[in-house]
Amino acid sequence: MNLRRFSVGLLVFAALLVAGWLTYRPDRALRSATTAVAQMICAKTFVSGLDPQTTFAETMERPGLRRLRAVMRYRVEPDMRYVDASLLGLHVSRASYHDGLGCVSMQGQKPPYVPHSDVRALRASVPPPALPEVAAAAPVEPADPALKAALDHAFEEPASPPFRRTKAVVIVKDGRLIAERYAADIGVDTPLIGFSMTKTVTNALLGIMTRQGKLSPGIPAPVAEWRDARDPRHDITIEQLMRMTSGLALDETNSGFDPSSQMEIHRDMAAFAVHAPLIAPPGQRWAYSSASTQILARIIRDAAGGPEQTIALAWRELFGPLGMRSATLQFDGSGTYQGHANMLASARDWAKLGLLYLADGMAGDRRILPEGWVAMSATATLDTDYGAGLWTNRSPHVHAQGRARAGIPPDAFFAFGLLGQRLVIMPTQRMVVVRLGDAVDPDGDIRGVARLVREVIAATEASATAARSP
Missing domain, CATH: 3.40.710.10 (DD-peptidase/beta-lactamase superfamily)
Incomplete structure (x- = not known):
């Protein structure tokens, strides 16, 4: 009788476990994390020209990602211009860079559709801007001490986290x-x-x-x-x-x-x-x-x-x-x-x-x-x-x-x-x-x-x- 109750209890527990998995799909949540990391490192590396190691460190401080920091891995392929992210080799996500179009996430077995647009040619072909240019090419450093102080304050960092990283x-x-x-x-x-x-x-x-x-x-x-x-x-x-x-x-x-x-x-x-x-x-x-x-x-x-x-x-x-x-x-x-x-x-x-x-x-x-x-x-x-x-x-x-x-x-x-x-x-x-x-x-x-x-x-x-x- 006890064995039967145990077996029934085990079946109920297993059913609840499966139902919880199907409802909340933790595998999808983990894949969304690797997708976000791959996308971020790809965009900041190949579009912004920033250091991928610094990007990874800062990205993994985000709420929802910081708990995965110890098991998150990434790999940048500069020649092929893509980034892979995984959780110790599982839930692998890839983002690939395309000129003028940023990074596209590779999801599923079907290759992504990449628009056939020459963005450089588009940029060159548009008429001159209707909006007047706001400044010359060089950075504008204000002469007003009060404005300088406002910028100083905007870039100040606290002694301990969370950091502002302006x-x-x-x-x-x-x-x-x-x-x-x-x-x-x-x-x-x-x-x-x-x-x-x-x-x-x-x-x-x-x-x-x-x-x-x-x-x-x-x-x-x-x-x-x-x-x-x-x-x-x-x-x-x-x-x-x-x-x-x-x-x-x-x-x-x-x-x-x-x-x-x-x-x-x-x-x-x-x-x-x-x-x-x-x-x-x-x-x-x-x-x-x-x-x-x-x-x-x-x-x-x-x-x-x-x-x-x-x-x-x-x-x-x-x-x-x-x-x-x-x-x-x-x-x-x-x-x-x-x-x-x-x-x-x-x-x-x-x-x-x-x-x-x-x-x-x-x-x-x-x-x-x-x-x-x-x-x-x-x-x-x-x-x-x-x-x-x-x-x-x-x-x-x-x-x-x-x-x-x-x-x-x-x-x-x-x-x-x-x-x-x-x-x-x-x-x-x-x-x-x-x-x-x-x-x-x-x-x-x-x-x-x-x-x-x-x-x-x-x-x-x-x-x-x-x-x-x-």
Whole structure:
């Protein structure tokens, strides 16, 4: 009898173990970790030109990865231009570099689709920028002692972890770069990864296609898998995807177990995301979701006519007019650009993106985004401090109010990315501030960014007052 009970108990335990494995799929979480490491080392080595050993050390300090540091391994093949990452030889992930297109993750048995685009030729063929250049080639070191002090503070490091690791700071006021500074291995032209700041690039491409009449925020999202009117996802709009209120089960936690993390291990990220079920009526529930933005990237790709046409659109209508010559979109294995994250650009070029939004969608005398697009994008969603591809202080949310109290103006809005990537757009100050780095504290060095903004505003206002004095 005892043996029978033991056997039944063992079977129940085994069934629970299998059910837990099938539900949580720890193998996928581990593969998402090696994929992230391979992608990061590949991009920073072959696009940014940084040291892979330093990149690996800094990457493994990220929450969710640091527990795997002792068993994570990587290998860089400089001649073949790829990076492998594994956990003691298991769950191997590979990312391969392609000129002008960054690094593509190799997922599954089928080779990735790499767009047949000569990005160098595209860069050379676009007309001169419509946005005036913000500075000469040499780094701009401010003469104002107060601005110098603000930069000093932005690069200060605490005596013990978590370290801030500021890589670049750029400050543009009235269209002119007034101060910038870079870490020792970074230069004016070094492309730096923006993580989720890329969502604002996706916002811009949607705005461009709206201006062209090819898409519109209010229409049902043109997703083939949802075309059946009986599908409960059929009526999800583009704007609901932009605002992350689609109601899809795509909540993001960066745990490795969440859909947005596991999306990364699929050759076609959007194809994985669009199969998520509804867990709430569209428009009524907000949850941060990179997977929602990746669906938008596929919508852009399809409306443009394919991967190559998407690249041409980005250069002809966005990067070219803004003079963002270092911009590097990266792609998944299906030929869809990673619209949710991982674009690289120099700090100056990220600032130029901010200038587009500061000028209400204009680059010089050329309209890039439709009238009203910026205001719509910076308007808070439900009871959050998130807009439609931008974070915003134009909200009663506690985070927005906290940033305002810390010195970031109430009308400011932002592109934010993992590890403290910050693009701060301040219309009342006619100013854009960029901070890029590898901060691993939970707040992404937002307090340091707030101090930087506060001190820069004080310095520029004091300078303006002095200039007006007789």
